[in-house]
Amino acid sequence: SAVISQKPSRDICQRGTSLTIQCQVDSQVTMMFWYRQQPGQSLTLIATANQGSEATYESGFVIDKFPISRPNLTFSTLTVSNMSPEDSSIYLCSVDGWGNTEAFFGQGTRLTVV
Amino acid sequence: DAKTTQPPSMDCAEGRAANLPCNHSTISGNEYVYWYRQIHSQGPQYIIHGLKNNETNEMASLIITEDRKSSTLILPHATLRDTAVYYCIVPNQGGKLIFGQGTELSVKP
Numbered sequence: 001s002a003v004i005s006q007k008p009s010r011d012i013c014q015r016g017t018s019l020t021i022q023c024q025v026d027s028q029v030t031m032m033f034w035y036r037q038q039p040g041q042s043l044t045l046i047a048t049a050n051q052g053s054e055a056t057y058e059s060g061f062v063i064d065k066f067p068i069s070r071p072n073l074t075f076s077t078l079t080v081s082n083m084s085p086e087d088s089s090i091y092l093c094s095v096d097g098w099g100n101t102e103a104f105f106g107q108g109t110r111l112t113v114v
Numbered sequence: 115d116a117k118t119t120q121p122p123s124m125d126c127a128e129g130r131a132a133n134l135p136c137n138h139s140t141i142s143g144n145e146y147v148y149w150y151r152q153i154h155s156q157g158p159q160y161i162i163h164g165l166k167n168n169e170t171n172e173m174a175s176l177i178i179t180e181d182r183k184s185s186t187l188i189l190p191h192a193t194l195r196d197t198a199v200y201y202c203i204v205p206n207q208g209g210k211l212i213f214g215q216g217t218e219l220s221v222k223p
Contacts, residue, residue: 048210103160
């Protein structure tokens with residue numbers, strides 16, 4: 001199993017500012033992912049955080065808006081840039097979950113943009 | 115897009131079995147079926163997964179049809195704490211989990 005810590009757990013931010021969310025795993029993992037969950041909705045995959053290379057973004061998400069770092073096999077950050085109220089969501093980090101292994105999720109960062 | 119379809123909601127009486135169906139008609143031979151659930155305000159939690167055989171663990175049982183085009187998650191004795199959104203997922207290449215809308219299970223006293 002893997003234990004994931006996300007920081008901050010919640011934040012209220014002013015529009016136009018940026019917030020960086022941290023994801024720390026207690027063991028080395030190959031795959032790390034970032035998701036967004038808008039109010040009342042399911043989870044939407046933002047990107048795959050690749051160690052040592054640029055993140056791979058899903059359709060509708062771009063690096064300028066959601067820059068991601070993955071400096072090693074246990075840590076990643078997601079930045080939500082130039083925020084607007086539409087960015088108010090829960091952002092979740094997850095690890096692995098391929099083939100015959102399950103994925104683990106952090107508890108999420110609840111972001112409110114005012 | 116999600117490769118699975120589920121009913122949007124279900125109710126279950128406390129203490130009874132909850133049977134949650136999932137269709138995954140385009141699943142390929144080496145793809146697993148995973149079930150996760152999300153209790154309000156928490157991150158998704160892994161429940162169970164399987165390839166072709168039925169599986170059981172301390173949380174649930176997973177019944178997969180012989181043609182693998184559908185499956186059923188069974189919570190044998192549902193409790194109020196099982197109220198959650200349940201997601202049936204077939205991971206994409208590279209381990210990506212694409213979430214559909216899931217089934218919102220309400221366990222009632």
